[in-house]
Each structure stands twice: as C-alpha cells, then as structure tokens.
Amino acid sequence: MRVVKILSKITLFSFLAFIISYIGINIYALITPKLNITNNGTYYLYDNKDNLVYQGSSTSSWVSLDKIDEKLVNAVIAIEDKKFYDHHGFDIARIAKAMFINIQNGYIVQGASTITQQLVKNLYLDFGKTWKRKIEEAFLTIIAEIQYDKNEILEAYLNTINYGNGNYGVSNASHYYFNKDANDLTMEEAIILAGIPKSPNKFNPVSNKEEAISRAKIVAKALYNNEFIDQDTYNNLNFDSVEIYGKNNENNLQMLMYYQDAVYKELEDLGINKSILETGGLKIYTNLDMDKQTSLEKNILNNLKAEDEVQIASIIVDPETGKIEALTGGYDYGKSQYNRAIQAKRQVGSTMKSFLYYAALENNLVSSSKFKSEYTIFNINNKQSYSPTNYNNKYANKDITMAAAIAFSDNVFAVKTNLFLGTDKLVEVAKRVGIEEELTPLPSLALGTGEIAMIDYATGYATLANSGYKKDLYFIRKIEDPKGNVIYTKEEKKSLVLNPNYVYILNELLSNTSSSAFKDYTSATASTIASKLSRKYAIKTGTTPTDYWTVGYNKDDLMLVWLGYDNNREFTKGYSTVAKNIWADTMEEIQTGIEDNWYKTPNDVVGIILDSVTGEVTNDQSRAIMYYYLKGSEPNISKAQVVTKEEE
Numbered sequence: 001m002r003v004v005k006i007l008s009k010i011t012l013f014s015f016l017a018f019i020i021s022y023i024g025i026n027i028y029a030l031i032t033p034k035l036n037i038t039n040n041g042t043y044y045l046y047d048n049k050d051n052l053v054y055q056g057s058s059t060s061s062w063v064s065l066d067k068i069d070e071k072l073v074n075a076v077i078a079i080e081d082k083k084f085y086d087h088h089g090f091d092i093a094r095i096a097k098a099m100f101i102n103i104q105n106g107y108i109v110q111g112a113s114t115i116t117q118q119l120v121k122n123l124y125l126d127f128g129k130t131w132k133r134k135i136e137e138a139f140l141t142i143i144a145e146i147q148y149d150k151n152e153i154l155e156a157y158l159n160t161i162n163y164g165n166g167n168y169g170v171s172n173a174s175h176y177y178f179n180k181d182a183n184d185l186t187m188e189e190a191i192i193l194a195g196i197p198k199s200p201n202k203f204n205p206v207s208n209k210e211e212a213i214s215r216a217k218i219v220a221k222a223l224y225n226n227e228f229i230d231q232d233t234y235n236n237l238n239f240d241s242v243e244i245y246g247k248n249n250e251n252n253l254q255m256l257m258y259y260q261d262a263v264y265k266e267l268e269d270l271g272i273n274k275s276i277l278e279t280g281g282l283k284i285y286t287n288l289d290m291d292k293q294t295s296l297e298k299n300i301l302n303n304l305k306a307e308d309e310v311q312i313a314s315i316i317v318d319p320e321t322g323k324i325e326a327l328t329g330g331y332d333y334g335k336s337q338y339n340r341a342i343q344a345k346r347q348v349g350s351t352m353k354s355f356l357y358y359a360a361l362e363n364n365l366v367s368s369s370k371f372k373s374e375y376t377i378f379n380i381n382n383k384q385s386y387s388p389t390n391y392n393n394k395y396a397n398k399d400i401t402m403a404a405a406i407a408f409s410d411n412v413f414a415v416k417t418n419l420f421l422g423t424d425k426l427v428e429v430a431k432r433v434g435i436e437e438e439l440t441p442l443p444s445l446a447l448g449t450g451e452i453a454m455i456d457y458a459t460g461y462a463t464l465a466n467s468g469y470k471k472d473l474y475f476i477r478k479i480e481d482p483k484g485n486v487i488y489t490k491e492e493k494k495s496l497v498l499n500p501n502y503v504y505i506l507n508e509l510l511s512n513t514s515s516s517a518f519k520d521y522t523s524a525t526a527s528t529i530a531s532k533l534s535r536k537y538a539i540k541t542g543t544t545p546t547d548y549w550t551v552g553y554n555k556d557d558l559m560l561v562w563l564g565y566d567n568n569r570e571f572t573k574g575y576s577t578v579a580k581n582i583w584a585d586t587m588e589e590i591q592t593g594i595e596d597n598w599y600k601t602p603n604d605v606v607g608i609i610l611d612s613v614t615g616e617v618t619n620d621q622s623r624a625i626m627y628y629y630l631k632g633s634e635p636n637i638s639k640a641q642v643v644t645k646e647e648e
Contacts, residue, residue, distance in 0.1 A: 034147045035140065037119060037156040038062070043281065045260060047288040048325065048477075054166070054260060063171045065155040069185045072170060074229075075194035076158065078222040081115040084154070088145050090114060090138070117141045119157045163193065164200030165246075165334055166257050177205060179245040187233065188216070188242050195219045206246040206334035213239040246334040255297050258329035258339050259288055262455075263475045265342060270476070270488065281482035286475050287323035292316050292590045296326045299585040303578050304563070306331060310575060311566055313340035314582070315458050316590070317558040319465035321492065322473045324458075338566070345437070345451040346564060349542025350409045350525075351549045352426075352448035354464060354510060355433065357406060359425040360417050361502040367509060367627045368615030368635065370399040371416040373521075378415065378443060386443050388415050391543065396521045401615040403627060406509045407518040409525045409541065411447055418446035432497045434459035434470045448542055458560055464506065464538070465553035467599065468498030501602050505628045510538035510552075517612045517625045526550075528577060529584040535596035537587065541580065545570040550583040555597045559587055604631050 045054040065073070077084050113121065120140040144153060163173035170193065174182040178189050185193065195215035196203045205212035216239050224234040246254075263286055272282075300312055316326040329339030338344075360369070373396035377387045388411045395412065396404075405413035418426055423441035430439055436459075437452045439445060455473065463470045471494045479488040512518060514526040514533055524530075526539045535554065542549035548563040548571070561583045563575045601607070607626045611618035617637060618624050629635075 035120070035123075035144055037123060037144060037148060037153065038159070044283045045263065045288075046283065046285045047290050048286070048323070049290075050285065051290070053288065053290060054256070062159050062169065063182050065151050065158070068155075068158055068170055068182045069190055071187050072182065072185055072190035072193055073154070073158070075191050075219050075223055077115075077154075078226045078228055079194055079219045080118070080197075082222070082226050084115050085150055087114065088142075090117070090141065114141070115157050116144055116153050119153060119160065120144055122160055122162070161197045162200050163196045164204040165206065165337075166260065175245075177244055177246065178242075186242070187229075188237055188239050191219045191223070191237070192216045192239065192242060201337065204334075205242075205244050207336060209244065246332075254332050254334060255300070255328035255330070256293060257333040257337075258341065259286075259293065259327045259475070261329070261337070261339050262324070262327055262342050266475045272479070272488075283480040283482075283484075284476060285478040285480070287318075287325050287477055288475075289316075289325035292326040292586075295589045296328060296586050299582050299589070300328065300331070303582045303585065304331065304575075308573070309565060310563055311336075311340060312582075313344065313454050313560075313562045314586075315341055315454055315560050316586075317458055317462050317465075317473060318556070319462045319471075319553060319558045320555065322462060322471035322494075323477070324473050324475050336566075340454070340562070340566075342453065342455045345453050346547050346562060347448055347544045348450065348452050348457060349448040349544045349547055349549055350411070350414070351457075351540045351542035351551050352450070353406065353409065353414050353446060354506065354540050354551075355429045355435075355460065356414060356418060356421075356426050356446045357402060357509065358464070358498065358502060358506050359421055359429045360402065361505055362429075362499060363421055363425060364633075365402065365417070365420075366629055366633050367403050367505060368401045368610060370401055370615065371405070371413045371420075372396075372398065373400050373405070373410050373412050374398075376412050376416070378419065380443060386415070388412060388444070388447060391522070394522045396613070400520075400613055401627075403509055403512060403615070403625065404518060404520070404613045406540075407512040407515060407524040407612070408520070408522050409513075414446040415443050418443055429498075430460060432470075433461075433463035434472075434497075448544065454560055454562060458558065461551055461553065461560065462558055463497060464503060465555070465558045466494075468496055468500045468503040469494045470497045501604050501630050504599055504602055504605055505630070507538040507599055508626070508628050510540055511536050512612070512625060513539045513541070515612070515625065517623050519623070520613045526552075526580060529580045532581075532584040532588060534588060535591065536598045539583075541576065543576055548576045548579040550579045552583055552587065554591075555599060556594055557587060557590060559583055601628075605629065606631055606634055608634055608637065610635075 044052055047053045159169040159171070162168055165176060167173040167176045170182040173193055173196070174180050174185060177193065178185065192205055192212055195212065195218065198215060202208060203212045203215045220234060220237055223229045224231065263284060296314060296316060300314070304310065304312060311330050312328060313330070314328050315324060317324055327341050329341040329343070330336050375387070375389070375395055377385050379385050390411050391409070400410065400413065404410070423443060423445065426445055427439045427441045435452060436456050437450065439450045442449070459473050462473060471492065474490055476488070477490045478486060481487050513524050514530040515524055516527065516530065518524040525541045537552045537554050539550070539552035546564055546568050550561045552559060561579045563579045605628050607628050609624050610616060610627050611620065612623045612625045615627065
C-alpha cells in the first residue's frame with residue numbers, strides 16, 4: 001500500500017512538472033522572437049572580387065510548398081516522418097523503440113528524429129549524438145512546433161536539407177541532379193531525391209547511382225506501405241531509366257566544389273568546426289578568381305576527355321602573395337569528391353630537379369658545369385647499384401652543361417649532380433622552400449621518386465617564383481560573422497630562404513625548357529608547346545610511369561598540373577602532352593592583357609652567350625643562348641661577350 005502511494009506521488013509530481021514545463025515553454029515561445037527556420041543560406045563563399053559565388057543553399061532558390069512536386073513531398077514524409085501531421089514534434093512510438101535499442105547498447109546508436117527535429121538540428125545544432133544535444137534539440141523542436149504550422153516547417157525542411165554535392169534544398173537539388181524545377185519531377189526522380197538526405201555522399205546518384213537506387217527502393221516501399229502509391233505504380237517503377245544530369249547551371253563548373261572543399265579544410269586548420277560553418281551564417285572571403293577557375297576548367301575539358309578514368313589536379317597561385325586563386329582536385333566533382341590537389345601524394349618526377357639545381361648553384365656549380373650524359377651504373381655504398389635511364393634511353397654520350405641537362409631533363413646528369421653534392425643537400429633545400437613532406441635523401445630523389453601532395457609542392461615552387469621568398473599559400477583572406485564582424489583576417493608573412501641571385505639564374509635555366517636552341521640527342525622537354533607561348537616562363541615537366549606533371553610560372557602566376565590514375569596504374573597513352581597543353585592554354589589565357597613580366601636581372605648577375613649544349617663560345621646562332629652567372633664565377637673569356645644588367 002505504501003509503495004502504491006509513493007508511486008502515485010511520483011506520478012503526480014512528474015505530471016505536474018511536465019505540465020509546468022510545457023506551459024513555461026509555450027509562454028517562452030510566445031514572448032520570444034520566432035526561430036529563423038528560413039536560414040538556408042547558412043554560409044557564404046565570396047571570390048576575390050567580393051562576389052558571392054556559393055552558399056549552403058541560395059535563398060533565391062527557395063520554393064513554396066505548393067511549388068514542390070507532391071510526389072516528392074509524399075516520399076519525404078513516408079521515409080522520414082510518416083506521422084508528421086499527427087504529432088507535435090515527436091514520434092513517441094519511434095522514440096520508445098529507439099530508447100530501448102540505445103539502452104541495450106549503452107550509447108546512442110539509433111535516432112527517431114522527426115522532420116521538425118531534423119530541421120532544428122540542421123539549422124541550429126551540431127551533429128553529435130550526445131544527450132546534451134538531444135535535450136537542446138527537443139527544446140527547439142517544441143519552440144518550432146509552437147511558432148510555426150506544419151506546412152511552414154515542412155517547407156523550411158525541404159528548402160534547407162542537404163542533398164549532397166553542395167546542394168541544399170529541393171530546388172537546387174532538382175536542377176543539379178535532373179535539370180528540372182522541383183515541381184516537374186517524375187515519380188522515380190522524386191523518390192531518388194527523397195532518399196539522398198539519409199546520407200548525401202553515399203546516396204548521391206551522380207557518383208553512387210547503384211547506392212542511390214537501392215535507397216530509392218526503400219523509399220518506394222515506404223510510399224507503398226503508407227498508401228501514398230498503389231501497387232501498380234509501385235510495381236512499374238523503373239529507376240534504371242532515370243537520367244542523371246549532375247551539373248550546376250548557375251556557374252556550370254563541375255570542378256569548383258574542389259575549391260570549396262579546400263576552403264573547408266583550411267577552416268578546420270584555423271580551428272573553425274564545420275558544424276559551426278553550416279549553422280553560423282559565416283561569410284568567407286576567399287582568393288578564388290572566377291576568371292582563372294573558369295579558364296582552368298575550360299582548358300581541362302578541351303584537352304582531357306572523360307575516358308580511361310584519368311584524373312587531374314591543378315593549382316593556380318599568385319606567387320607574390322601566396323593566394324590560391326584556382327584549383328581542381330579531379331575531373332568531375334559529381335563523380336568523385338576525392339580532392340587530389342590537397343589529399344593525394346604522388347611521385348613528382350623530374351619536377352624535383354628544379355630544387356636539385358638550385359642546391360647545385362648554391363654549392364659552387366654554375367650553369368655551364370658539366371657531367372657526361374651516358375648510361376651509368378652507380379655503386380651505392382658498395383652494397384647496391386643504381387642505374388637510372390633517360391627518357392627513351394637517349395643519351396648524349398658526351399659532356400653536357402647544366403643548362404642542357406635542365407632543358408633535356410637528363411636523368412643521369414641529375415643523379416650525378418645529386419651524388420656530387422651529397423643527397424642531403426636536396427632534402428635541405430626542399431625543406432627550406434616550404435615542402436613539409438619528409439623526404440629520404442636517396443640518389444633517386446633527384447628524379448622525383450618521393451611522393452608529395454600538390455598543395456605542399458606548390459609552396460616550394462611559389463618560393464622559386466617569388467625570387468626566394470617563402471610565403472604560406474592560403475585560400476581564405478577574411479571571415480565575418482552574420483553581423484559583419486571580422487573574426488579572422490589572414491596575416492601575410494614572408495621570409496627570404498633562398499639567394500635571389502641563384503633563384504634568378506635557375507629561373508632563366510628553366511625558361512630554356514621551351515627553347516628551340518636545345519637540339520641535340522633529344523629536344524627540350526617543353527618544346528611541343530613553345531608555339532603556344534607568347535611570353536617567357538620557367539617550366540619544368542615531370543614524368544613517371546604513373547604520373548605526368550607540368551609546372552611553370554613567371555612573376556604573376558604559378559600553375560601546377562598533374563595527371564594520373566587513382567589506382568596508380570601505368571599510362572598506356574601519351575598524356576604528357578595533354579598535361580603540357582592544359583598548362584600552356586590556361587596560362588596564356590589568364591595572362592591575356594598582362595605585360596610580359598619577367599624577372600629583372602640582379603646587379604650581381606652577368607650573362608654570357610655560349611653554346612646551349614657544350615657551354616663553349618659558338619658562332620652557331622641557332623644554338624646560342626644566354627648563360628647567367630654570379631659575378632666572379634663566369635668563365636674566363638673575352639669581356640666583350642659578357643653582358644651585364646645595364647647592357648641587357
């Protein structure tokens with residue numbers, strides 16, 4: 001009897017506490033400003049001209065409920081919250097079932113979120129499965145149900161939910177996936193769309209159509225079980241016939257999202273959590289140059305076709321400031337979100353030689369220093385041998401200059417140089433210019449056997465392009481909160497890490513890779529694109545069995561291009577030319593209207609006209625080039641042949 005009385009008192013107290021709390025929440029909801037459930041533009045991405053180029057979901061794409069296809073609305077209710085119009089924010093039966101499963105497991109493994117709960121979570125909360133977050137969600141759910149009617153909540157949900165590939169809201173998603181308004185979907189399209197929010201990456205019909213269809217079949221079953229469609233409609237569904245569009249008509253750039261993902265990564269590095277980004281209305285001002293991004297993508301699509309599964313990564317940088325102005329991490333973001341520009345580490349091939357030859361110049365070798373180009377077997381520490389080969393097994397079989405070795409990308413010359421200097425010298429220079437990857441000091445490192453991420457590698461090359469000054473590369477220049485308060489500004493810092501005199505000499509040597517003066521046992525590595533170039537560039541190409549690189553720059557722009565397969569399989573076609581053409585076409589286009597802005601010869605550097613291959617005095621004008629030296633290191637020849645800065 002006593003137990004019954006105690007239980008009765010507990011029940012009565014709990015009931016009264018619930019009533020008081022419920023009344024209190026209702027009063028609070030009525031006297032406080034309404035929750036903003038139309039905040040579908042939760043983050044904003046601006047380019048370098050402060051133009052808005054992307055936001056979580058554009059308010060201009062907001063569509064009223066009566067403009068959303070009823071088939072899609074029914075599919076969403078059937079799969080997400082079949083009792084949506086009957087409850088007051090919570091499905092008690094589903095909650096009880098979920099609680100039982102969670103108690104059994106000892107932690108939260110299953111949710112029972114209604115559409116209202118999902119809406120407030122997406123707009124106001126992070127995505128952790130903690131009890132504190134659940135309590136906050138419950139409170140906001142009650143508030144939303146009091147302040148808005150069901151149709152307003154459903155409309156807000158459909159306009160703010162994540163549909164993958166950067167598409168928030170049914171209007172953006174309908175146009176992206178099917179090139180249609182949200183009111184013109186077929187039954188199959190509506191069902192596929194309704195299934196995406198469960199896991200936007202997994203059920204994305206562009207990159208994972210089979211998974212999307214599997215999910216769609218579950219949605220279709222829910223529609224049938226809840227009597228939204230009849231059996232004939234259910235039996236005649238044909239998801240395989242659905243055509244996926246997979247483009248954003250607003251800018252039609254299928255690679256732009258790689259830049260946005262790189263911005264996300266930088267935000268994380270700055271300590272800004274992604275959930276804060278998507279719920280806080282942040283304004284992110286980037287270095288994105290839409291003209292350069294558009295040119296980059298156009299020239300990729302013109303030169304590289306969507307066949308053979310070849311992937312691409314590319315970065316365009318302003319070397320003077322460190323601003324990353326354009327980027328792609330793959331051929332088509334809709335089909336693969338893996339960002340090869342910032343995530344993949346690949347062998348860099350002969351592009352590593354630029355840093356090798358800087359080390360050589362810094363350690364008393366000069367542009368006309370010679371080694372013999374011939375097939376060579378190197379004995380390493382008397383324990384193992386190493387026999388690098390030149391491209392197509394072509395050798396000069398004579399002494400050639402450093403200038404020729406760079407233009408021809410002679411591998412034997414590079415390994416001899418690396419061993420002559422000591423293999424630690426190349427590693428030390430790589431670290432100094434900002435390459436963070438741990439590199440092993442091996443003879444083969446001169447040929448780019450080390451694997452480096454493109455974003456990391458670009459820092460090193462930007463140092464060369466900036467005359468020896470190292471700068472941090474970055475995407476974000478400023479961040480503002482929703483009220484316009486600046487919460488972050490990039491502080492530009494630079495440090496002189498290389499001798500500008502030697503960097504100038506190296507840049508001149510790299511400009512010879514497209515020169516017709518280098519014709520001997522082979523030709524200059526960038527000679528195939530020479531006719532496309534209207535100005536002077538420092539260029540270095542790199543080739544491995546699995547990677548093709550072209551890297552080049554002047555004072556205004558640095559651009560890196562990589563081609564390869566994700567599974568590291570070897571090439572069977574000559575994509576090296578493709579990489580060079582993408583580089584040349586893009587660089588020429590983005591520099592249209594800019595003066596040929598080559599580096600000024602330093603006061604301590606002199607030039608001498610010599611033979612391109614032998615480094616000797618020559619009367620053959622077709623092979624004559626300008627060799628540059630630090631004053632005092634030039635060959636002892638007639639002063640009449642020495643060209644100083646004042647005479648240039």
